[in-house]
Amino acid sequence: MTFAFLLGGFLISKFWQDTLMLSIPSIATYIGMPAAIIRQSVVFSGIGLTLGAMIVGPINDRFGPKKTFPVYLVLISILNIFLTYNLSVNLLRVVLLLRSVCLAGSINNTYVGTSLLYKGDQLPRMTSVLYMALFGLSALFPIAFSLIVKNYSFQVLSIISSIICLIISYYIFAHLPNKEPIPINFQTFKKWKNFLKDFKFIACSAVSMICIGGFYGFIAIYAAQFSKLNGKLTVNGMFKFAITLALIQGIGRFCTFITATMCSVKLNLGNVGKYLSLSMLGIAIGMFWMFISGMVFDKLILFGIFGFFLTCLASGIAQPATKLALLTIFKDSPGSGQSLVGTGNSVYEVIAILFVFNIPYQPLGGYLYLLLTSVVTFYLFLYFRKMEKI
Structure with missing residues (x-):
């Protein structure tokens, strides 16, 4: 109880x-x-x-x-x-x-x-x-x-x-x-210094930052878009329906739940690198899809939503994989390691919010954030493809 x-x-x-x-x-x-x-x-x-x-x-x-x-x-x-x-x-x-x-x-x-x-x-x-x-x-x-x-x-x-x-x-x-x-x-801060010398830790922490802190950046971008539409986008076709921020966020989280549940069953230290690599490729494609949908076609909500869902699906693969990898890396100092990862997650959220809400000439800031994250995740995809066993 x-x-x-x-x-x-x-x-x-x-x-x-x-x-x-x-x-x-x-x-x-x-x-x-x-x-x-x-x-x-x-x-x-x-x-x-x-x-x-x-x-x-x-x-x-x-x-x-x-x-x-x-x-x-x-x-x-x-x-x-x-x-x-x-x-x-x-x-x-x-x-x-x-x-x-x-x-x-x-x-x-x-x-x-x-x-x-x-x-x-x-x-x-x-x-x-x-x-x-x-x-x-x-x-x-x-x-x-x-x-x-x-x-x-x-x-x-x-x-x-x-x-x-x-x-x-x-x-x-x-x-x-x-x-x-x-x-x-203050021993925690001394241990942080040691973790930051380990590039595997930095790479896995970056995955966590993007999947957790970055998620709120994606939501912020859509929140800014919906604020111009009085909270919803009505689609008239064979069926008339409304797209709202709550609906997008809920479906995105459900996508993450599905893939996280499926991957958690099969995940182990032998295949964690493959899961991380696959998830980073998925997020890179999803982010770039959202960038193109918004920046080029000005259809972030209607077309970019598919990139958002792909990103959420890939995030569900990434989160249990990066958690396993990080727990293995900082197994001797889990408290210090988790504290540093949590700090990184929040810092990335701050960066996302600054790009989306606080940089002038919006929505350019939001699109730059999408492009930046796409580039970072593609680099991580290349890194995890070649990463040795953790």
Whole structure:
């Protein structure tokens, strides 16, 4: 039962991270601010995740998830409520930054808490359960968000989320085992230096950065496109239907879930290089397809969507493969290694948001981001084709 509550805290944290772009119109309504300014402020969410990835690991090791996880969840609840009242631009940025730090802390605590509950062979199995739950349920996040906001309101959703967070916080504090405290020190940063000398680590981290941090960049590009269309693109053909950001994001996540589930069964250290190579080629093609669809044909939503889905399918292959590779590379220092990878993921998200929302002459910035990622992933494809066994 305790694991179920850990999973609940993990999913509700990821829910708010995954639906940030979808929530911009609702936030704009409540805080009385143009959506364009909010989109430019979203970069502070990425900065918060970056800071969180760097600092929450040592904090969680020192005090343990039993004490820190409830704090993060309660703060997320409070900060979500803030987003339903009038805010200045600076206060909005502070709220987004602090909320993301707490999101990073919650996500980190899920893994730490799982390691307290399960040992030996059970630990990797339950970690896989976390990933499969995330990949599967995250496909429903955008749909659920849109339905609740449409039928009720963003404020109601925030209140429901807060109640759930309080229940989860109480249960975790009451039932999760204590963790033996580890003094806060700076050895983590010394270990980072050693990891950064290993090009295999850098290459595998780059895969993680593109698949996780980069995903929110793709969503940001589509969010910017849909903002010009009042939230949806209506297609008139044999059947009339509407394409929305929530629909695209949900289908994309489902694509990732399918391929991640299929690949996790067959993945091993002997074939991980092939999986990484194949996935990077798929992402490179998908990104370039989106670039051409938008930059050349100005049909990013209608034509580029196929490149987006291909990218999501390839990401499902890449994520379990890169996780296995990274866990093998930093097996002697998993905490330090994971902290560095998480920081890289968030940095790439910040880069993506800057390209999409903060560079002048849009949508040129978004298209440059697509082209940059396509080039990087094609280089990684060539590298993993020749990579020796990890």
